Amino acid sequence: xxxxxxxxxxxxxxxxxxxxxxxxxxxxxxxxxxxxxxxxxxxxxxxxxxxxxxxxxxxxxxxxxxxxxxxxxxxxxxxxxxxxxxxxxxxxxxxxxxxxxxxxxxxxxxxxxxxxxxxxxxxxxxxxxxxxxxxxxxxxxxxxxxxxxxxxxxxxxxxxxxxxx
Amino acid sequence: xxxxxxxxxxxxxxxxxxxxxxxxxxxxxxxxxxxxxxxxxxxxxxxxxxxxxxxxxxxxxxxxxxxxxxxxxxxxxxxxxxxxxxxxxxxxxxxxxxxxxxxxxxxxxxxxxxxxxxxxxxxxxxxxxxxxxxxxxxxxxxxxxxxxxxxxxxxxxxxxxxxxxxxxxxxxxxxxxxxxxxxxxxxxxxxxxxxxxxxxxxxxxxxxxxxxxxxxxxxxxxxxxxxxxxxxxxxxxxxxxxxxxxxxxxxxxxxxxxxxxxxxxxxxxxxxxxxxxxxxxxxxxxxxxxxxxxxxxxxxxxxxxxxxxxxxxxxxxxxxxxxxxxxxxxxxxxxxxxxxxxxxxxxxxxxxxxxxxxxxxxxxxxxxxxxxxxxxxxxxxxxxxxxxxxxxxxxxxxxxxxxxxxxxxxxxxxxxxxxxxxxxxx
Numbered sequence: 001x002x003x004x005x006x007x008x009x010x011x012x013x014x015x016x017x018x019x020x021x022x023x024x025x026x027x028x029x030x031x032x033x034x035x036x037x038x039x040x041x042x043x044x045x046x047x048x049x050x051x052x053x054x055x056x057x058x059x060x061x062x063x064x065x066x067x068x069x070x071x072x073x074x075x076x077x078x079x080x081x082x083x084x085x086x087x088x089x090x091x092x093x094x095x096x097x098x099x100x101x102x103x104x105x106x107x108x109x110x111x112x113x114x115x116x117x118x119x120x121x122x123x124x125x126x127x128x129x130x131x132x133x134x135x136x137x138x139x140x141x142x143x144x145x146x147x148x149x150x151x152x153x154x155x156x157x158x159x160x161x162x163x164x165x
Numbered sequence: 166x167x168x169x170x171x172x173x174x175x176x177x178x179x180x181x182x183x184x185x186x187x188x189x190x191x192x193x194x195x196x197x198x199x200x201x202x203x204x205x206x207x208x209x210x211x212x213x214x215x216x217x218x219x220x221x222x223x224x225x226x227x228x229x230x231x232x233x234x235x236x237x238x239x240x241x242x243x244x245x246x247x248x249x250x251x252x253x254x255x256x257x258x259x260x261x262x263x264x265x266x267x268x269x270x271x272x273x274x275x276x277x278x279x280x281x282x283x284x285x286x287x288x289x290x291x292x293x294x295x296x297x298x299x300x301x302x303x304x305x306x307x308x309x310x311x312x313x314x315x316x317x318x319x320x321x322x323x324x325x326x327x328x329x330x331x332x333x334x335x336x337x338x339x340x341x342x343x344x345x346x347x348x349x350x351x352x353x354x355x356x357x358x359x360x361x362x363x364x365x366x367x368x369x370x371x372x373x374x375x376x377x378x379x380x381x382x383x384x385x386x387x388x389x390x391x392x393x394x395x396x397x398x399x400x401x402x403x404x405x406x407x408x409x410x411x412x413x414x415x416x417x418x419x420x421x422x423x424x425x426x427x428x429x430x431x432x433x434x435x436x437x438x439x440x441x442x443x444x445x446x447x448x449x450x451x452x453x454x455x456x457x458x459x460x461x462x463x464x465x466x467x468x469x470x471x472x473x474x475x476x477x478x479x480x481x482x483x484x485x486x487x488x489x490x491x492x493x494x495x496x497x498x499x500x501x502x503x504x505x506x507x508x509x510x511x512x513x514x515x516x517x518x519x520x521x522x523x524x525x526x527x528x529x530x531x532x533x534x535x536x537x538x539x540x541x542x543x544x545x546x547x548x549x550x551x552x553x554x555x556x557x558x559x560x561x562x563x564x565x566x567x568x569x570x571x572x573x574x575x576x577x578x579x580x581x582x583x584x585x586x587x588x589x590x591x
Contacts, residue, residue, distance in 0.1 A: 015552045022533055060354035065550075066286075071305075090289055094305035156213075162214055162216060
C-alpha cells in the first residue's frame with residue numbers, strides 16, 4: 001500500500017472537537033461528516049485538499065472524544081495518511097479499526113513543511129519528502145496490525161472469525 | 166515481576182496468570198456500552214460482522230444521553246436507530262428518555278458496573294468506572310460493534326504512572342480540583358496510553374463522587390484508564406448499588422511503574438482550567454486576580470452531575486441570587502439524582518436563586534444543546550473539556566472548575582473562590 005500527496009500541517013493536541021465538532025454528530029454517514037472535516041481549525045480545509053493529500057501534525061493528534069467520526073471524516077474527505085509525532089490512543093485505535101492509515105514519526109512531523117509533496121510506502125514505513133528529497137523512517141505496523149489491516153479492518157477480520165466458528 | 170492493579174484485572178479477563186506492559190491480549194468483557202452518537206455508527210458495523218444477536222443481552226448497555234431529549238430531526242432519526250436496535254436485540258439495559266441519565270453517572274448508580282470488571286464503552290469518559298476498582302476504557306464505535314458481537318476485545322497491556330495521594334484536602338478542594346491539578350502537572354498527553362493508578366492515605370478522604378470525577382478525567386491526561394484501590398468506601402458503595410460480584414484486585418508490591426508522583430492533597434487549592442486545554446490550570450487565587458467575567462455557568466455532566474455536586478451547588482446558592490448576567494444551568498446526572506435533589510430541597514434553592522434545573526443530558530458539555538455559547542462568550546463549567554468551540558462558537562471560552570467554584574462564580578459574575586461567597590457576604 002502506498003500514498004502520495006501534498007501536505008497540510010497542524011500543531012500539537014489537535015482534538016476531536018476541532019476535527020469534527022459535536023454539532024455535526026447528529027448524522028453518522030462518513031461522506032456527510034467529511035463536509036465538515038477540520039472546520040473549527042481551518043474553515044476552508046475541505047475545499048483546499050485534493051484526494052490523496054496528507055495531514056502532518058505534532059503530538060497527541062486526535063485527543064479528546066472517542067468519536068470514530070473523527071478518523072472517518074478525515075478518511076472520507078480523501079486524506080490518504082496522517083503523519084504525527086504521536087497519536088491519542090482512542091484515535092489511534094479507531095483509525096486502525098476503520099482503515100485510516102496513520103504513521104508516527106517525530107522527525108518527519110517536525111521537518112515536513114506545508115505544501116511539500118510526500119510519498120509513503122506503508123509496507124516499509126518509509127516517508128519520502130519529494131520537495132526536499134529527505135527520507136524518514138516510521139515504524140511500519142506490527143504484524144498483528146498488518147493482518148488486521150490486510151483483512152480490511154476489524155470488522156472484516158471479525159466477520160471471517162465468526163464465519164469460521 | 167509484579168503486576169499493577171490494571172494488569173491484574175486484564176490478566177484475569179484474558180485467562181492468563183501474568184501479563185506485562187506492551188503485551189497484546191484478547192480479554193473477555195463484562196460490559197459493552199454505547200450512547201446515541203456512537204451506537205448509531207456501531208450498528209451497521211455490527212451487522213457487517215454477520216452477527217445476528219448480541220453476545221449477551223444483559224451485558225450490552227445503550228444510553229441515549231447526548232442529544233436527548235432529541236434536539237433536532239437528525240438527532241431524533243439517529244436516536245431512533247439505537248432504539249430500534251435495542252428493542253430488536255432485547256437489550257436489557259437500554260435507557261431512553263424517562264429512565265435515561267448521563268451514562269457515566271447512571272451505570273455506577275444502577276449497579277451495572279462493579280469492582281474488578283472489564284468494561285469498554287464507545288465514549289471516552291468510560292474510564293469513570295475506575296473509581297470502583299474496575300478496568301474501564303473508552304473505545305470507538307467499531308470496537309463497540311465487535312464487543313457487542315463477540316463479548317471480547319483486544320488490548321495492549323498498559324504501563325502505569327502511580328499517583329500517591331497523601332494528606333487531607335482542604336474544605337473546598339474536591340476530586341475535580343485534584344484531577345485538574347494533576348492534568349496541569351503532567352499535561353494532556355502526560356499519561357498517554359498508560360494507566361493512572363491512584364493510591365496513598367489521602368484516598369480515604371475522597372468520597373465516591375469525588376473519585377468518579379477523578380477517574381472520569383483520566384482521559385484528559387491521555388490515559389487508557391484511571392483506577393482506585395477497592396477500600397471500605399468502594400465496598401459500601403458497591404453493596405448499596407449492585408448485586409454483582411465484587412472482585413478485588415490489588416497491585417503487587419513489586420509492581421513496576423513508569424513513574425511515581427506524590428501529591429500532598431492538603432496543599433491543593435480549588436483549581437481552574439483555562440481555555441483551550443484542560444492542562445492550562447491556575448489556582449482559584451490566581452484566577453481571581455484575572456477577574457474573568459462570565460456569561461454562563463454550567464453545573465453537571467458525567468464529571469460533576471452527582472448528588473454531592475447538586476448539594477454543594479444548592480448550599481452555595483441558597484437564599485441568594487445568581488448574577489443577572491450569568492445564565493446558570495444545573496443538570497443532574499440521572500433521574501434518581503433529580504428526585505433526590507427535589508426531595509432534599511436543592512431544586513427549590515437552585516431555582517429560587519435564578520438558575521435552571523434541567524432534565525439529565527450531556528447537552529452543553531459538548532456543545533450539543535441546552536446552553537450553547539455565542540461568539541466571545543465565557544463560561545465557567547464543571548464539565549471535562551475546554552477545547553476550541555467545545556461549548557459553542559469557536560471564539561467562545563470554557564473555564565473548567567468544581568461545582569463549588571462554578572456556583573460561587575455564578576453569584577459573583579466572575580470566577581471567584583467559593584469561600585468568599587459561602588459566608589453570607591455577596
